[in-house]
Amino acid sequence: MNKQLIGSVVVIGGGISGMLSALDLANSGYYVYLVEKGPSIGGVMAQLDKTFPTNDCAM
Amino acid sequence: MDTYINKIRELSLKLLKKKEVVKVIGFTKGTLPMATSPIAISLEQDVEKLIFNSTCGLNLANYIRNHKGKIAVIAKGCDSRNIITHIVENQIPREQLHIIGVPCKGMIDKTKVASLFDDDIIEFSEDNDTLLLKSSSKEERLNKQDYLRENCKLCMHKNPVIYDDLVGDLVDEQTLDTPYPDVEQIENMDADTKWQHFDKLTKNCIRCYACRNACPICYCPTCFVDESGPQWVGKGQDKTDVNTFHFLRAFHCAGRCTDCGACVEACPMDINVRDFTRKLNKDSFELFEWEAGLDLTKRPPLDAYSPNDPNDFIK
Amino acid sequence: MPLKYAINPDICLKLTKDKCGTCEEVCPANAIDYTQTEEHITINAGSIIYSPGFTPFDPSKFDNYQYANFPNVITSMEFERILSATGPTMGHVTTFPKLPLNPKKKKDKLLAQKRKDPKKIAWFQCVGSRDINKCDNPYCSSVCCMYAVKEAIIAKEHAGGDLDCSIFYMDMRTPGKEFEKYYENAKDKHGINFIRTKVHSVTENPETHDLNIRYVDDFGQIVDDTYDMIVLSVGLEISEETKALSEKLGIDLTSNGFCKTNSFEPVTSSRDGIYISGVFNNPKDIPDSVLDASAAASAAGDALSSARDTLTKSVEKIEEINVVGERPRIGAFICDCGSNIKGVVDCEAVTEYAKTLPYVEFADESMYACSQDAQSKMVDFIKEKNLNRIVIAACTPKTHEPLFQETLANSGLNKYLFEMTNIRNHNSWVHKNNPDIATQKAKDLVRMAVAKAALAEPLKEEKINVNDSVVVVGGGLAGMTSAKSLATQGYSTHIIEKNNQLGGEAHKLYKTAQGEDVQTQLNELIKEVENNDNITVHCNTTLESADGFVGNFKSTLKSDDKEFELEYGIAVLATGAKAFVPDEYEYGNDERIITSLDLDKMFKVNDTKLDTINSAVFIQCVGSRQPDRPYCSRVCCTHSIDNAIELKKRNPKMNVFIIYRDIRTYGESELLYKEARNLGVIFIRYEVDKKPEVTIKGKNLFIKVTDHVLNMPVEIKTDMLTLATAIVPRKDEKLANFFKVPLNDEGFFIEKHAKLGPAEFATSGVFLAGSGHYPKPVNEAITQGRASASRALTLLAKKDSLFTSGIIANVDPLKCSECGVCVSICPYSAPMFATEGRFEGKAEVNPVLCKGCGLCVASCRSGALHLRGFDTNQIFSQIFALGEVV
Known part of the structure; x- marks a missing residue:
């Protein structure tokens, strides 16, 4: 049986990883639903000050 | 010097006769004693016009661009280095050049010689290391070594670096422990003295651009001082504009200047323009182990991008 | 937050x-x-990516650290906010950080009076990690060592030189790229103290609220010390909520709540169609999460490849109006940014002032210029007033320029007829206390922007034709994975492998850290790759050249003595790394002295010699973490421990010793470390300046090492010595030059961005996977293979809409002196000499290669090069406008 595939993906979690998965998929031709339980995306990385080892600003 | 002249004429005649080159670029006698001027010879009978002596201080590399057909050029050590710079910078292909190399014994400082006389010099000749000068009031016999130009005194590349023929045996090169004593002297000045030094240096500049025109590496179709859109620098005698011209020109020469002295030779106001360019030559030497015009395969350090640049800022 | x-x-x-x-x-x-x-x-969807993240461990329940009761004991997450300029103390490191800045309650007010700038801060590592005594988290959280070092360095930067920072740790785990150097710098350059001990408990001086600690140092001495603040480096935990949802989704978890995966499909959950990424997959830092993200996208996409492009929507394009030759009619839009700008700057006055400037037809103030309604109003104004240049005075173009440019495009204007000036970050934020001066500066900035915009010209973006076939250099695990994913999504892919078979270094491995047999799955993968119609495998083949740019590469390949050419659009560099050949510990002088890979080989063939061994020693960090090779090779601790367990399982009576510096079993590999200790593997630590000594005395092999517990030399007689050798990069400078990609000091490839671009290069169209990036185990190599495929796919999918930037250099041939500085100075080989036409010999710039960096423009002595969008006359006009008196 050839099941009809649906060309969309649900991404659960809007942290750095979820956001980038969503972007990659949307840019490669899939419709994406990004689901985040909080009021904004960004996750823990948005709360960090700088990142190692480059000391770049996390935002 | 006569042997040099004979050899230059002999080689030039041969090249023109065999049609190996369409013209020969060399020096000819000027209208005044101690003056020589560049000349391009294309007829066999004109080779007699070619001369060479201790007053041929201009740089013939300045005249080798934009010719059709193969040309021959007379080249002292510094001329040959600028020829290399020209080849590297795509101004002329090597195949288009026949280089008649002249092992150089130094050029004389005409201003210094002239200052010995109150009236005009009417005759100049030389015999090995002796200069003979005559004015209507007196005669002087001078030791050439005492009247060499400053750049020639410090020259470490008297022999042509690249040539097809030589007009005489190679001369001994000197090696100097401190090749930049003049720059060091300026570097050691405190800020105020330095400021005064350069203030005084350019005070007499009349913006005639003779230095730029004599410089072989100032070959841009439109020099930044002549450009009006954008106007990089004001056209008048304002001190800032005058200094901007000299500073920027020096920076354009960084890593390319061979210290041939043509700029100083050409300056009607006796400004030692080399004070600007020499500092950058010293920096090129110390930071990049670079002297301009010695290598046909390498570009000047400031002209090239390298991912392995030793400077930290590039990473 | x-x-x-x-x-x-x-x-x-x-x-x-x-x-x-x-x-x-x-x-x-x-x-x-x-x-x-x-x-x-x-929602009906084809796949699910589950990326629920983690929660920081809550240390309230630890009575020994009194986090809940002592105001100066805080968590690392709280400290992170204290360091942040947008945090509660605006980046100022202070004691009692959790108190409000102006407390209202009397009790808090009294405390606030005791506030001071701390002089001594301690970090306690492994709070909620590697701990089954006080909590149930036996795993290592992977990130805490590095973030503690970072926090200490930044704290010192914020507080100035005399802040004393000490990190109390068990093992320093810095096994990531450039991490070891960061750690070394923290010690040597920043003066951070590292103290190897676990502090038992914290007490508080009830008066000052200073914190007293007591610990046993490396020499067994009891030390008492006092700190102003203690930061608990809390671990990463999977929340109960996530565990519950996982159960609903029907995916299998490990005992610690992380998702169970196979090393060869590291982002695939046990439930078909559900892919996972991030910390939920295993504790990991940002770049590994970023790799997971792309890898999960690749896996989810692979499963749906036949339905690609069926549900996406395309944007309608609006015809561009030709404004060339028209007198500039500038519209200036001044944004209040709520009170962000207007709170300081008199935006009304700035708007009125803008109206008086030359060429300004219209000026408008809006509360939020970036809001939906302000944007549609802008489109109306542009059309109504027939505006042909737009100036926006608002926030930073870094975040908002694309949005405003889209608005211009929606009104039919070329998006480069636009200038943005930042009157927020550069003005209202920094001149908060000087509103008058800030207003004046805003006017200056607007005047400069208007002067520049008046000279703006519509710029053309060149279309890039993309050849949609892919070359993967290197047929190891990462390369094969990348190729497989790209082929599955429908792209013709070539694998260039210099050896005579696919598989690379993985052929030498016995087991993964999760216990899977490597050879079985490797051979399956090789078979899949070889049977894929979209993949062409070129074994015994080397890359001899590479020219071109994104979408248009051309290479000469050499196979045996035959040369052939290949044209392709995308390159993935997966050239891997190799094992270091030891030059110490008597390696090569005795057949009982072997490397980790030699031992794997013995396991693979079930060598009978293994049955004769009664004592085995492993020496760690052979060639790693020393001055000439300062990085950590990441995989060796886990590898040796895994092999030690294998030996113990074969012969429980065998004496197994691991001589190490720090055990770096990050993530759930920590469980292996625990298992090894339970099985009786003996761990002896050494310092780099006191390496173990190996001697061969007749038939016997002796290893002498100073035991850190006894502080005495011990001599071990052994039957087998395994050296855990470094992984060294291939340092392929030729390949790096072909694709204009950089190598770091050690010879690993430098990725586009250490955090956000780990699977791609700064050079467009070139991607990166595997140990050529940094040493990594099987699952991480495969993750990066998938991630590189996903990143490449986003480019390939845009095949028909790939344009260059309009901001590129161009040459005025009449001014060009043909000196070639631009040609030699360009890092991207964009300028070249014209070979034909009227301007033969003059320089010209290839718009596709040009990145608009301006290096050639600045280097051109003849003033022949111009940067479109930042032309010299535009810059001059801005400078002159600044000098004008208002």
Whole structure:
């Protein structure tokens, strides 16, 4: 049986990883639903000050 | 010097006769004693016009661009280095050049010689290391070594670096422990003295651009001082504009200047323009182990991008 | 700390008692809507990516550290906010950080008086990690060592030189790229103290609230010390909520709540169609999460490849109006950014001033220029007033330029007829206390922007034709994985492998850290790759050249003695790394002295010699973490421990010793370390300046090492010595030059961005996977293989809409002196000499290769090069406009 595939993906979690998965998929031709339980995306990385080892600003 | 002249004429005649080159670029006698001027010879009978002596201080590399057909050029050590710079910078292909190399014994400082006389010099000749000068009031016999130009005194590349023929045996090169004593002297000045030094240096500049025109590496179709859109620098005698011209020109020469002295030779106001360019030559030497015009395969350090640049800022 | 404000419905008076309603009144953007309620939406989708993240461990339950009771004991997450300029103390490191800046309660006020700038801060590592005594988290959280070092360095930067920072740790785990150097710098350059001990408990001076600690140092001495603040480096935990949802989704978890995966499909959950990424997959840092993200996208996409492009929507394009030759008619839009700008700058005055400037036809102030309605109003104004240049005075172009440019495009204007000036970050934020000067500066900035915009010209973006076949250099695990994913999504892919078979270094491995047999799965993968119609495998083949640029590469390949050419659009560099050949510990002088890979080989063939061994020793960090090779090779600790367990399982009576410096079994590999200790493997630590000594005395092999517990030399007689050798990069400078990609000091490839671009290069169209990036185990190599494929796919999918930037250099041939500086100085080989036409010999710039960096423009002595969009006359006009007196 050839099941009809649906060309969309649900991404659960809007942290750095979820956001980038969503972007990659949307840019490669899939419709994406990004689901985040909080009021904004960004996750823990948005709360960090700088990142190692480059000391770049996390935002 | 006569042997040099004979050899230059002999080689030039041969090249023109065999049609190996369409013209020969060399020096000819000027209208005044101690003056020589560049000349391009294309007829066999004109080779007699070619001369060479201790007053041929201009740089013939300045005249080798934009010719059709193969040309021959007379080249002292510094001329040959600028020829290399020209080849590297795509101004002329090597195949288009026949280089008649002249092992150089130094050029004389005409201003210094002239200052010995109150009236005009009417005759100049030389015999090995002796200069003979005559004015209507007196005669002087001078030791050439005492009247060499400053750049020639410090020259470490008297022999042509690249040539097809030589007009005489190679001369001994000197090696100097401190090749930049003049720059060091300026570097050691405190800020105020330095400021005064350069203030005084350019005070007499009349913006005639003779230095730029004599410089072989100032070959841009439109020099930044002549450009009006954008106007990089004001056209008048304002001190800032005058200094901007000299500073920027020096920076354009960084890593390319061979210290041939043509700029100083050409300056009607006796400004030692080399004070600007020499500092950058010293920096090129110390930071990049670079002297301009010695290598046909390498570009000047400031002209090239390298991912392995030793400077930290590039990473 | 959410980036947007939200109403807590349990507390809101309006929602609970229908009172108040203040927020609706004061919100200038009318963003408050009390009528919103919970909605249930059903979504039909082809795949799910589950990326629920982690929660920081809550140390409240640890009575020995008194986090809940001592105000100066805080968590690393709290410290992170204290360091942040947008945090509660605005980046100022202070004691009692959790108190409000201006406390209202009397008790808090008294405390606040005791506030001081700390002089001594301690970090306690492994709080909620590697701990089954006080909590149930036996795993290592992977990130805490590095973030503690970072926090200490930044704290010192914020507080100045005399802040004393000490990190109390068990093992320093810095096994990531450039991490070891960061750690070394922290010690040597920043003067951070590292103390190897676990502090038992913290007490507080009730008066000053200073914190007293007591610990046993490396020499067994008891030390008492006092600190102003203690930061608990809390671990990463999977929340109960996530575990519950996982159960609902029907995916298998490890005993610690992380998702169970196979090393060869590291982002695939046990449930078909559900892919996972991030910390939920295993504790990991940002770049590894970023790799997971792309890898999960690749896996989810692979499963749906036949339905690609069926549900996406395309944007309608608006015809561009030709404004060339028209007199500039500038529209200036001044943004209040709520009170962000208007709170300081008199925006009305700036708007009025803008109207007086030359060429300005129209000026308008808006509360939020970036809001939806302000954008549509802007489109109307552009059309109504026939504007042909736009100036926006608002925030930073870094975040908002694309948005405004889209608005221009929507009104039919070329998007480069636009200038943005930052009157927020560069003005209202930094001149808060000087509103008059700030207003004046805003006017200056607007005047400069107008002067530049008046000279703006419409710029053309060149279309890039993309050849959609891919070359993967290197047929190891990472390369094969990348090729497989790209082929599955329909792209013709070539694998260039210099050896005579696919598989690379993985052929030498016995087991993964999860215990899977490598050879079985490797051979399956090789078979899949070889049987894929979209993949062409070129074994015994080397890459001899590479020219071109994204979408248009051309290479000469050499196979045996035959040369052939290949044209392709995308390159993936997966050239891997190799094992270091030891030059110490008597390696090569005795057949009982072997490397980790030699031991794997013995396991693979079930060598009978293994049965004769009664004592085995492993020496760690052979060739790693020393001055000439300062990085950590990442995999060796886990590898040796895994092999030690294998030996112990074969012969429980065998004496197995691991001589190490720090055990770096990050993530759930920590469980192997625990298992090894339970099985009786003996761990002896050494310092790099006191390496173990190996001697061969007749038939016997002796290893002498100073035991760190006894502080005495011990001599071990052994039958086998395994050296855990470094992984060294291939340092392929030729390949790096072909694709204009950089190598770091050690010879690993440098990725586009250490955090956000780990699977790609700065050179467009070139991607990176595997140990050529940094040493990594099987699952991480495969993750990066998939991630590189996903990143490449985003480019390939845009095949028909790939354009260059309009901001590129161009040559005025009449001024060009043909000196070739631009040709030699360009890092991207964009300028070249014209080979034909009227301007033969003059320089010209290939718009596809040009990145608009301006290096050639600045280097051109003849003034022949111009940077479109930043032309010299535009810069001059800005400078002159600045000098004008208002």
